[in-house]
Amino acid sequence: MPRAATQATGAGIGARQPHYAELIERSPPLGFVEVHSENFFADGGAALAVLRELRARYPVSLHGVGLALGSAAGVDEWHLQRLERLVRHVEPALVSDHACFARAPLAPGGAVLHGSDLLPLAFTEASLAVLVRNVVQVQERLRRPIAVENLSAYLSFEDDAIAEAQFLAELARCSGCALLLDLNNLMVNARNAGGADPLADCRAFVDALAPGSVAEIHLAGHDDSGDIVIDDHGSRVRESVWQLYRHTIDRFGPLPTLIEWDTDLPALDVLLDEAARACGMAEALPA
Template identity: 70%
Template sequence: MVEAGQAPLAGIGLRQPHYAELLENPQPLGFVEVHSENFFADGGAAPAVLEQARRHYAVSLHGVGLGLGSAAGVDAWHLDRLERLVRRIEPARVSDHACFARAPRQAGQAALHANDLLPIAFTPASLDILCANVSQVQDRLKRPFLVENLSAYLSFADDAIPEPAFFAALCARTGCGTLLDVNNLMVNALNAGSPDPQAACCAFIDELPSGIVGEIHLAGYCRLDDIVIDDHGSRVRAAVWRIYEHALRRFGAVPTLVEWDTDLPVLPVLLGEAQQATALLRTVA
């Protein structure tokens, strides 16, 4: 495991096709990241794999199911399971998304879960909901939490707060941090028809306060007809690398993950992407 004080190393997602290679032949990685919900079980193969990985690497837990922007609140069972996982693994970081996923049903019925990362409106009311839910999670986990900016394929007519200011307010009010997904910035800029997507992404980064970004994500995207999809299924694009360099100059050597979740390549390809991120990290370390 990489010790504090050593030169920074980027991380990768720990995905099933690479389990054996990464565990039997440990690689020079800053950390591995897993989707928290895949390891909620108390026993079986998945928790055993994660326990083994924890002996070789720092672990970052990245959730997709809390629905932090949901007016229906945080699911108690989900938070219970996340707390147990955090206590067992002692992760380097814990995160989820600025999205909603849960909606109330009739009295006496469990909330409906959309099983998707649905965008929230950037309004004072949405900010109040998000702050309350993030505070509940942090109080339960007894640690700071990171909230990721979303790739969103629609916006709301009543959006009233610029997204960077929204995240700045969230962090100021709750003490949480931001997980800055650079690929999501690019996807949103492209889908918005920005005349200069790279400049728009860098401007977003410049509007975030120093000190709130606790992790950065990099990934690939694809074009499908007239829309850009954040599919995590290819190499990081050249423009995204340039925006990442800008983020590093702005925030310093922030722990960085290369996400690759679909059409997984052979491990050396993924490690090569992480090595490129590591080389950039070391220019600002």
């Protein structure tokens, strides 16, 4: 089968194991599919064979959860080697990870522990310098820019000194990376902050980013049934997030947009319906 185009366009979905066979068999029209990079680090095997089949049909976005780009301990060499090899093999449309830390030494000068989570950064000049350094290292190794995603975070730091939007804008300016703008994460954070108008706060965040700095958008559902709002990727995109999406593409124009759904996976057609809605909103933009 001929290799799919290398540019992500329109709307895509996360390719998850329960949908692999149906995605390959039906090959529904999608702008791209996204997979978690770390699931394909092994040598050969069924997972990599599936990824080859998907890559023959669609542009692929490699979305990582383990680089821990904001870690003062630096980027893990083994992880970067595996990612570099996967990028060469897949020729992805996009490569991304998160503005977070996860790696730290157990003791000064000791072994480095990976916390296996996306832990938030302090928005300070020092953490920005660490993040820029690590992003530049990854980009030089992969010989391409990457996109860095904003987090949903459930705590902040007393020494925060830079607004998050400005922090990410400076990251993009200093490192040459792009941004992966997760609109659901913005909404979760805004709602948990308790402001009078979370949607207005999110719009202001979007407006603080420079046109051309965003390479991809993530849309997802969240759980607001408890005391705090949880970014659980387990339901349809909320109407408030769709409103924010409209504002975002009005500002930046159509961008590759992922429907991110990782828990309580629905039928494939539900994901395709959400992707179709994103496409319809982009197509409705004034020419």
